[in-house]
Amino acid sequence: MLRENEVAEVLQRWESMMNxxxxxxxxxxxxxxEERKKSNQHDEKIHQPVSHLPLNFVLSLSIRVL
Incomplete structure (x- = not known):
């Protein structure tokens, strides 16, 4: 989500770019x-499943929850 000041900054840059x-x-x-690609990579990292974690670690978390 963009904050109000970020939106204003984007609009100012857009207007200056039009000229x-x-x-x-x-x-x-x-x-x-480049910034869009970085943002997309960051989003992908956030939404990755925990399958990249070691199985023992995942199991230990599961046991603690039970």
């Missing part, structure tokens, strides 16, 4: 794509 030439836009677009 730029294609040559000026290229690095900005590239930076945006």
């Amino acid at each position: 730029k030439t294609d040559k000026e836009k290229a690095p900005l677009i590239q930076h945006f794509e």
Whole structure:
């Protein structure tokens, strides 16, 4: 979720980008794509199942819950 100040910042950048030439836009677009990829990778890490954890650790957690 974006905060109000983040939304305002994005809108300001969008407006300033609309006035730029294609040559000026290229690095900005590239930076945006890189940040989007980082964000997607972070989301994937959050939603990964616990299957990457050692089985003994997962079982010990299960036993503690029971």
